[in-house]
Amino acid sequence: MTQTRNLITDVAGLRIGNAHDAALGSGVTVALFDEPAVASYCVMGGAPGTRDTDLLEPDKVVPGVNAIVLSGGSAFGLDAASGVQAYLREKGIGFGVGSALVPLVPQAITFDLLNGGNKEWGRYPPYRELGYEAAQTAAQDFALGTQGGGYGATTVNLKGGLGSASTTTSSGHTVGALVIVNALASTIIGQGPHFWAGGFEHGDEFGGLGLPERITPEMRQLDWKGRSRESPPPVSTTIALVATDAVLTKAQAKRLAIVAHDGLARGLRFAHALYDGDTIFAAGTGRKPMQDEAGDLIEIGALAADCLTRAIARGVYEATALPYPDAQPSWRDRYGMDASP
Template structure:
């Protein structure tokens, strides 16, 4: 296993970004339609086609997911991913029509120093198309794709991924774009809140501090009192090779949100837009009670690790006043 979302067979990931723009798009492409749902916990989400994933909606499966910077302007990215899928003949067939089903979510990266003077139309549709075309088994972590412009309260944010499997061999993997209002580290030190779940030194192997003082536990919020609900979010995609119904995928997304609470401090705030997509490729049947509970437990751990890896792998933006990367301080 590569410790990536693409450890799930039939899943590919692609990035497209622009260094001058300091923003980008990440596309998750399913080789076959995947049963999916969504769980939203933050107070300021930005999503496209989220209602398709509601349990009362008719559509069961999706063809891809678009994650983007650009705040609400980045929702165009899903249209680019749709265009690429349509060229491949992929999508929901309605008599003679083919409609790719591509939910999306965005994070705010408009104040990170990049040149956002793009003219009449934002570039995210074209970036979404390029990201879908670049989808592959291997992909970059850190400051890439939708994670290029991401930040946290004290360090550069980024895109992370991780994977694991249950004792019965069911795989689950996560991808996270970490643009949180809070912090992924304990205070301003080298320790990640997700340290108890780290495997093999994947984000530095620093563990937790020997003790906690009040300063470590105070709120570190990006933007301070001037922060607004539109400025932050953590976006996550959790995929498993289990055979799940749409309600079970919803439950998986809900349990996986626990991983955000293990990795970000504070989280699910009115200043965040935290979103978890959960998808299942349907290869392995599981017990609907114990099996789904165990899968959710592992998914939450994997998501916590992916969040820490996103910050650990990031590189600072080359602009005056840009936040340092974790590796600038502790690498």
């Protein structure tokens, strides 16, 4: 199968919608499934923010979900799922309980409250309406970088953003990743321009620079948000969805979410820290049965992690700086469109 987008929407059965507010400096990204998708999740950060994730555990009764939301706004952003629920309910989509219909919309959020945007929104935050708007725009094609839930995202040294990537397994299953890169630490090696993800790049999807000839001890020096006492509190989060067209059980989706965290560890220096909220959802749209269940699942997991590594770099590579004084520079601001080793 030839990939035409290099986006998570190469996985049949899902669409992505984005909405953001430039004055607010934040936004929402939603994945809508054409049919209820078998899904699970895994949190490995010390400061997560989620909604309706318990129902994704393999021992819970719900067989599938209608959408997954990735949003900015910290705990205020959890209102976004309500907007997506409203949209789905209008379309007659949801989990039937007697005569009631309940759209199932798990969500994770990032902390982007200190990025320079105007967060004085009055009594209620705007994320419910942003969630509704994002659901309305859901399509197979969507933009990366400073878009949707990645609009207000930052890293320790460069503007973060929304990233995505896809690939195909040897048995023909499609795998994809979608991520909001709002990392505590860095996506680049030392002072850049190379990405930690450089060894996994397909073509020139994030500049074609590969890896430097040698990674020196100086390049491995750690830095993170809030390390300096003059810096804001080091609250952060990178959140993601990995998906496949394979038929999965909830237990297999749980394993896929766990394995996909390898992608965070490779694309960032570093992940899973005390003030990270690192959360990954995994979903199967059920379009293609697995033939060798163990072998197929192992390869799907490995490639989902690879896609997430690549998506992290793409989210930063495609980002543009926020339109505020003293906003973080983007990768392209600092290194130019055609940076070379």
